[in-house]
Amino acid sequence: MNLTIAEENYIKAIFHLQQAEGNVSTNQLAASLHTKPASVTDMLKKLTIKSLLNYEPYQGVRLSKDGKKQALNIVRKHRLWEFFLVDKLQFGWDEVHEVAEELEHVRSKKLVDKLDSFLGHPKFDPHGDPIPDSNGNMVTIRQFNLIDIKISTIVEVCGVGSQSAELLELLRHKNIGIGTVLKIIRKFDFDHSVEIQIKNSDHINISQQLAQALFVKLI
Amino acid sequence: MNLTIAEENYIKAIFHLQQAEGNVSTNQLAASLHTKPASVTDMLKKLTIKSLLNYEPYQGVRLSKDGKKQALNIVRKHRLWEFFLVDKLQFGWDEVHEVAEELEHVRSKKLVDKLDSFLGHPKFDPHGDPIPDSNGNMVTIRQFNLIDIKISTIVEVCGVGSQSAELLELLRHKNIGIGTVLKIIRKFDFDHSVEIQIKNSDHINISQQLAQALFVKLI
DNA sequence: AATTATTTTTAGATAAATCTAAATAAATAA
DNA sequence: TTATTTATTTAGATTTATCTAAAAATAATT
Ligand SMILES: [Mn+2]
Ligand SMILES: [Mn+2]
Ligand SMILES: [Mn+2]
Ligand SMILES: [Mn+2]
Numbered sequence: 208m209n210l211t212i213a214e215e216n217y218i219k220a221i222f223h224l225q226q227a228e229g230n231v232s233t234n235q236l237a238a239s240l241h242t243k244p245a246s247v248t249d250m251l252k253k254l255t256i257k258s259l260l261n262y263e264p265y266q267g268v269r270l271s272k273d274g275k276k277q278a279l280n281i282v283r284k285h286r287l288w289e290f291f292l293v294d295k296l297q298f299g300w301d302e303v304h305e306v307a308e309e310l311e312h313v314r315s316k317k318l319v320d321k322l323d324s325f326l327g328h329p330k331f332d333p334h335g336d337p338i339p340d341s342n343g344n345m346v347t348i349r350q351f352n353l354i355d356i357k358i359s360t361i362v363e364v365c366g367v368g369s370q371s372a373e374l375l376e377l378l379r380h381k382n383i384g385i386g387t388v389l390k391i392i393r394k395f396d397f398d399h400s401v402e403i404q405i406k407n408s409d410h411i412n413i414s415q416q417l418a419q420a421l422f423v424k425l426i
Numbered sequence: 427m428n429l430t431i432a433e434e435n436y437i438k439a440i441f442h443l444q445q446a447e448g449n450v451s452t453n454q455l456a457a458s459l460h461t462k463p464a465s466v467t468d469m470l471k472k473l474t475i476k477s478l479l480n481y482e483p484y485q486g487v488r489l490s491k492d493g494k495k496q497a498l499n500i501v502r503k504h505r506l507w508e509f510f511l512v513d514k515l516q517f518g519w520d521e522v523h524e525v526a527e528e529l530e531h532v533r534s535k536k537l538v539d540k541l542d543s544f545l546g547h548p549k550f551d552p553h554g555d556p557i558p559d560s561n562g563n564m565v566t567i568r569q570f571n572l573i574d575i576k577i578s579t580i581v582e583v584c585g586v587g588s589q590s591a592e593l594l595e596l597l598r599h600k601n602i603g604i605g606t607v608l609k610i611i612r613k614f615d616f617d618h619s620v621e622i623q624i625k626n627s628d629h630i631n632i633s634q635q636l637a638q639a640l641f642v643k644l645i
Numbered sequence: 646a647a648t649t650a651t652t653t654t655t656a657g658a659t660a661a662a663t664c665t666a667a668a669t670a671a672a673t674a675a
Numbered sequence: 676t677t678a679t680t681t682a683t684t685t686a687g688a689t690t691t692a693t694c695t696a697a698a699a700a701t702a703a704t705t
Contacts, residue, residue, distance in 0.1 A: 243695085245695080249654095265700060318525055461662095472662095
């Protein structure tokens, strides 16, 4: 069954939202897709008929098994294209999201699989998010929020909490990216900021907001 | 001014049709876009309002200056993506048209220009068609129809008359592609077939229809 | 429990892109 | 030159995706 671009964007948004919380509400979806609740309700009815999700009025939605499968395929395409843009075309990691938002809708299984080979079957996209394989499986690593790491621990940045241009601009300025290895030097109770050290360079200060937007793994 | 995918497909179709003939008729466009004449008329009115073409009822259309500029940009994207698919992703030249038909609509000037660099600024797509640069300029080579070449002449295949899967399948079978160098051995008056020789292999016979679908240059 | 506020759905419109069937214009043939 | 055929346009519908405004359901507060 072939989905329209709008339908694919809804399916993907529901997928991401239901990871965090349980049922996804109409308002959440409207906010996430920059559209209006009334439009969301219409689309939910349509996707229900296509049995991509389970929806009862006023109760929010969750993807069906088939819906989840479709979502994983779109996420796979999105992240593979992001990897391509950064790795092959030298885009900055803060510039690729929008473009991938269009490329993800190109329909050709052969294209995706050949792209995957060409890129060397990458496991993570430029933002540290795992790339599903053609069966929808992806690696899961135990990742922690930087704000929760104890002093003196050495960790590696492996993900960011949002794709916003503002966050990525700040990270670029502080020289922090996926794979950056850093040590927690000190934590301040007043504003919950964190002092860290990257490699052997000077100590730098990370605000509470920024620390909460960084996911790390122990090494 | 941002065009929809449907508008871009119309603009590109008009561009290709007006190369061959003068004014492009409603029926020609309908056939080329696999749509109905009534739909074409509607779209022509819309594109006229956007001043992308000059249209008077019953007289057919031609692109305006701006329309031609838009068309060249779409053609550029289409051919660059085709080159990418064949050169980097190992697609066959007979498999790329459909996929490029979607990729050509991804809107990002930066993407196109970076792709162009990544590919090494190719001048021709896998079917031998010239790729416009970012200003809309493309090389023009004097090319002839194979059917018109004299006996004993040595030529190089540089283009095909159509992108149809049927043609490309036949060419693949006969081991003929862009860049193939061949010699005209004999021409038969009965069916206007042509006997040719590729490199030092055996003579093979080319039907009139096939010879008319092959463009070559003198070397 | 009754009132108020919030969320969600329905009703009714609109714009884009398409279609079929009918009307009209242009081209061709008798 | 009139009649016939062909090409093109108009009229009226349909599907998809959106919106605003109003109604209804649910949740939160007195
Ligand atoms: Mn998208
Ligand atoms: Mn990403
Ligand atoms: Mn296209
Ligand atoms: Mn081509």
